[in-house]
Amino acid sequence: MFVNRIRIRVEFGDCDPAKIVFYANYFRWFDQCTSALFDAAGLPLRQLFKAHGVVGIPLVEARARFIIPSTYGDELVAESSVTEWNKSSFVVSHRFLRDGELAMEGSETHVWATVHPTDAHRLKAVPLPRDVIQRLSRTKKRAPRKG
Amino acid sequence: MFVNRIRIRVEFGDCDPAKIVFYANYFRWFDQCTSALFDAAGLPLRQLFKAHGVVGIPLVEARARFIIPSTYGDELVAESSVTEWNKSSFVVSHRFLRDGELAMEGSETHVWATVHPTDAHRLKAVPLPRDVIQRLSRTKKRAPRKG
Amino acid sequence: MFVNRIRIRVEFGDCDPAKIVFYANYFRWFDQCTSALFDAAGLPLRQLFKAHGVVGIPLVEARARFIIPSTYGDELVAESSVTEWNKSSFVVSHRFLRDGELAMEGSETHVWATVHPTDAHRLKAVPLPRDVIQRLSRTKKRAPRKG
Amino acid sequence: MFVNRIRIRVEFGDCDPAKIVFYANYFRWFDQCTSALFDAAGLPLRQLFKAHGVVGIPLVEARARFIIPSTYGDELVAESSVTEWNKSSFVVSHRFLRDGELAMEGSETHVWATVHPTDAHRLKAVPLPRDVIQRLSRTKKRAPRKG
Numbered sequence: 001m002f003v004n005r006i007r008i009r010v011e012f013g014d015c016d017p018a019k020i021v022f023y024a025n026y027f028r029w030f031d032q033c034t035s036a037l038f039d040a041a042g043l044p045l046r047q048l049f050k051a052h053g054v055v056g057i058p059l060v061e062a063r064a065r066f067i068i069p070s071t072y073g074d075e076l077v078a079e080s081s082v083t084e085w086n087k088s089s090f091v092v093s094h095r096f097l098r099d100g101e102l103a104m105e106g107s108e109t110h111v112w113a114t115v116h117p118t119d120a121h122r123l124k125a126v127p128l129p130r131d132v133i134q135r136l137s138r139t140k141k142r143a144p145r146k147g
Numbered sequence: 148m149f150v151n152r153i154r155i156r157v158e159f160g161d162c163d164p165a166k167i168v169f170y171a172n173y174f175r176w177f178d179q180c181t182s183a184l185f186d187a188a189g190l191p192l193r194q195l196f197k198a199h200g201v202v203g204i205p206l207v208e209a210r211a212r213f214i215i216p217s218t219y220g221d222e223l224v225a226e227s228s229v230t231e232w233n234k235s236s237f238v239v240s241h242r243f244l245r246d247g248e249l250a251m252e253g254s255e256t257h258v259w260a261t262v263h264p265t266d267a268h269r270l271k272a273v274p275l276p277r278d279v280i281q282r283l284s285r286t287k288k289r290a291p292r293k294g
Numbered sequence: 295m296f297v298n299r300i301r302i303r304v305e306f307g308d309c310d311p312a313k314i315v316f317y318a319n320y321f322r323w324f325d326q327c328t329s330a331l332f333d334a335a336g337l338p339l340r341q342l343f344k345a346h347g348v349v350g351i352p353l354v355e356a357r358a359r360f361i362i363p364s365t366y367g368d369e370l371v372a373e374s375s376v377t378e379w380n381k382s383s384f385v386v387s388h389r390f391l392r393d394g395e396l397a398m399e400g401s402e403t404h405v406w407a408t409v410h411p412t413d414a415h416r417l418k419a420v421p422l423p424r425d426v427i428q429r430l431s432r433t434k435k436r437a438p439r440k441g
Numbered sequence: 442m443f444v445n446r447i448r449i450r451v452e453f454g455d456c457d458p459a460k461i462v463f464y465a466n467y468f469r470w471f472d473q474c475t476s477a478l479f480d481a482a483g484l485p486l487r488q489l490f491k492a493h494g495v496v497g498i499p500l501v502e503a504r505a506r507f508i509i510p511s512t513y514g515d516e517l518v519a520e521s522s523v524t525e526w527n528k529s530s531f532v533v534s535h536r537f538l539r540d541g542e543l544a545m546e547g548s549e550t551h552v553w554a555t556v557h558p559t560d561a562h563r564l565k566a567v568p569l570p571r572d573v574i575q576r577l578s579r580t581k582k583r584a585p586r587k588g
Contacts, residue, residue, distance in 0.1 A: 350459035
């Protein structure tokens with residue numbers, strides 16, 4: 001399993017009047033984690049999408065459990081990896097740690113899809129390229145990097 | 148079951164380079180739907196939080212399934228209701244329809260909690276007020292309103 | 295001058311730990327106001343962009359003055375109009391009122407431009423269509439609508 | 442002048458259907474830059490706000506000029522510094538460079554203020570602490586750090 005780690009610093013504007021992270025931001029960070037994961041596997045999204053003629057890796061499902069709230073100034077370590085491969089979809093799992101403790105865990109199910117050129121409402125699932133699966137399945141681990 | 152409906156218009160800035168809604172925005176809209184649900188039940192959040200000494204209704208879990216993508220200019224009808232009550236937590240379910248078709252369905256588990264006054268990292272779950280449960284359990288339905 | 299008004303409800307998640315609107319959200323609302331302005335003038339953006347082969351109306355400048363802070367539960371009335379026309383750019387001005395008082399005023403300078411098909415880093419300014427100028431210069435006023 | 446630099450990586454979800462950064466995100470990044478600037482000066486915001494009994498450094502004005510658009514995968518170097526000191530307000534200027542070229546420049550005017558404890562609509566400007574001015578006026582330069 002190829003695991004990537006990035007550091008996320010919680011900003012003032014990420015927090016709500018309860019002084020904790022406004023939860024929609026976790027899902028914005030998932031996007032950042034997944035992008036960094038592909039990057040670390042040598043598959044930067046922009047080049048990948050262009051090479052394969054896909055417009056993105058749209059989501060069909062997302063979920064998160066919020067275990068310990070965080071506030072501005074906190075630094076989270078986010079660990080991400082692909083935990084499931086299907087024909088044209090895959091699951092990315094994320095674990096956010098603060099001071100070594102699990103603060104949040106969640107996952108996203110992405111499809112490898114093309115959006116119909118004239119109808120933004122239609123998506124067409126396409127089989128995942130073998131190369132993408134292989135690169136994201138390696139067992140290499142990376143040191144955390146600032147995200 | 149008390150069901151509230153609001154209309155959500157998808158904006159240009161809500162969409163990503165795939166020309167569909169960037170998914171973290173659905174969770175931002177959940178917040179808006181839940182706030183409108185409490186409002187419709189006669190429990191506007193600001194007054195409610197002040198009256199009960201809570202700083203918010205933090206999330207412990209959230210999930211969504213994205214069925215049909217939407218793009219800018221689309222109008223979604225969001226139906227929201229509390230679908231589960233526990234001692235100090237509750238589940239709000241959301242269904243987003245476009246042209247009558249289910250485009251997204253998801254849910255959030257909130258806790259009725261106080262944040263520790265000096266430590267933003269600690270939350271204290273508190274039993275849900277009876278009045279809150281009663282008002283959000285009525286069977287009244289409302290016409291959609293612009294959100 | 296064609297003026298459009300929408301209502302904006304401030305949500306919990308729009309506010310920061312100071313319990314006031316996190317200011318980047320005002321600029322997100324500008325996008326919503328401008329979209330509603332074009333809509334009200336009979337120029338819905340999606341159709342407009344498609345008809346003219348433009349990918350958007352990118353910004354070259356934006357500014358805002360924050361006069362009275364707002365918090366969640368507040369309702370703002372946003373008044374928007376095009377206040378300046380140039381050959382291939384235009385200025386949209388926004389005034390946000392709360393209870394009749396000016397809470398924020400700002401403006402955005404947009405260009406009517408095509409993004410180079412293969413290089414997202416290049417923009418090409420194109421003369422504004424006469425029809426767009428005419429429709430947004432009419433003196434009709436509209437009642438506020440929920441946004 | 443104390444200048445701080447951070448690196449900002451543009452994410453997929455930061456971009457709009459024109460495939461360039463949705464402009465409200467620049468203002469979100471300003472918040473991140475200002476926070477990093479205070480951090481680098483030895484004034485982490487959370488501790489600073491607590492020590493001085495302020496709830497934040499609310500904005501009275503913000504502006505930006507967008508010179509070169511950026512897209513996902515791009516890395517920006519953001520240079521930030523306080524460029525003006527007044528009795529109870531200060532201006533933070535930001536310059537975002539991509540590959541050494543100026544892509545965006547902007548500024549924010551913050552006030553050093555307390556929000557009235559019971560009325561979120563009232564702010565009270567307070568004289569800036571001498572220590573804050575001194576630390577942010579030093580001439581030390583720092584290497585870019587990942588933000």
